[in-house]
Amino acid sequence: MVPDGSGLFWGGFGFQRPPIAFASELIRQKKRNLTIYTCGSEVDLEILVGAGVVPRLEIAFVAIEALGLANNTRRRVAEGKVEIEDYSNLAMAMRFLGGALNVPFMPLRSLMGTDMVAKSRYRGDKKLKVIDCPFTGEKICLVPSIQPDFSIVHAQRVDMSGNAQIDGIVGEDLEGSRCGKKLIILTEELVDEEEIRFAPEQTKIPSMYVDHVVLVPFAAHPMMCHGYYDYDLEFLQMFHKITRKEETWQEYLDTYILGVENHEAYLDKIGWSRLNKLRAIKPRGY
């Protein structure tokens, strides 16, 4: 469904609700030349960049946070195979908000005075502008809004008409889900409409925005999904270690992504006893 060359808003934030199953499927389908727009992503960006699916990113952050640098991305950037247009988290969130509001740019008070203004990879003078505010005369930074081809967002539960509920934090997914031309929701669980209508304040994405829903349990493994499962720390540490070298990354790619037919086969490979141990304990959410 996603043609080569598409631009994607990529949902989730840090360790929370990253659409990793979707990233793996893009790799299996041998997609090429995708551009990713997000604040910060981790394992998902690492596999997309490592597998050569994504040569361009407009992001604020890529690393495995507490565990360390994004090794695949570091290697691909050094090889000159990947270009990153750098923004801050607020700048990216404002670009999504602008896209969702259908206005061409948004102002913010970050970035000014730094190399994020002075330097650009491929957007050139379309990256951002610092202007004198026409009303107050103060310096203000303008960032271009984004309306990508697709928004990919992972939600805890969705009903048959597409109402999507997100628990815990939303990160930048409210703006991100509304800025794309098509919205694809990955969900842990399909629920009856009555469950949605029983707690409508949890519906962060009403069905009117939603184009497609995919039921994908454990879509974020080895990361977390609030209220459903914790991150798999041991697997994550293994992942971070194997990405240090191209050979061991290629082995991982062959074993856990290309070597399985689909996400279900991936989960079987990880093993259900292991996955069951990650299930969240109420009410703590992990």
Next chain:
Amino acid sequence: MVEYSNIEFLAACASRHVRNGENVFGGTGLPLLAALLAKETHARNINLISEAGFIDARPREVPLSVADSRYYLGCSASIGLIETLGFILQAGHIDVGFLGAAQIDEYGNLNTTYIGPYEAPKVRLPGSGGGNDIASSAKRLIIIMTHDKRKFVKQLDHLTSPGHLEGPGSREKWSLVGRGPEVVITDMCQMDFDPRTLKIRLMSVHPGYTVQDVLDNVMFDLIIPDDVPTTDEPTQEQIDVMHRLDPHSIYLGKGGS
């Protein structure tokens, strides 16, 4: 005699800069450990905020991500990024932000994006994340780094987050909301900024190190005042609390943030 590692010393030292009642951006890593330590000891009423959307958080163990559900249990509001970085931070409500960096220059400007030339980077680092936003708009900035000569440079490879930029008047020129960095804390010393030039100045040296050790490990002209005291050591309570917060030594066992 309290026994401590360099990392424990660094976290304990940083935590003393947090004042009770402040709105604090914690992040992850050592900065978060320092903020949590402050909350468990002398600053119980800080409002700990994570940029992913958690407000007034009280995590029982250290989160590994700003979006970790460990931030959730016991927080008073769980919202999103426009709330924290926009409504709270950019509107001027954050008293103190913590940041680390791979490189810092004499004005406290930070690099967390590239080592090597921009055109052909040798190492891609994480990037700004919320760092630039925090450095632009938090009222005070506390910078935490492990001390290494290659990190204290005359010229940054990339300026990701604003310190005092080119010195007096430059933050005002860009109408930045916050006042910029206040202290830089390493495992060797504490530094602040000379109010006249806004350049880094030595503040205190940790036990076991000398002023010369510090001078040997910076690549710019560090301002040395006449009187350089020795930094206070951590208390046993601080060490115990840190280990309770980080039972698996994920942060305490590491060399950097």
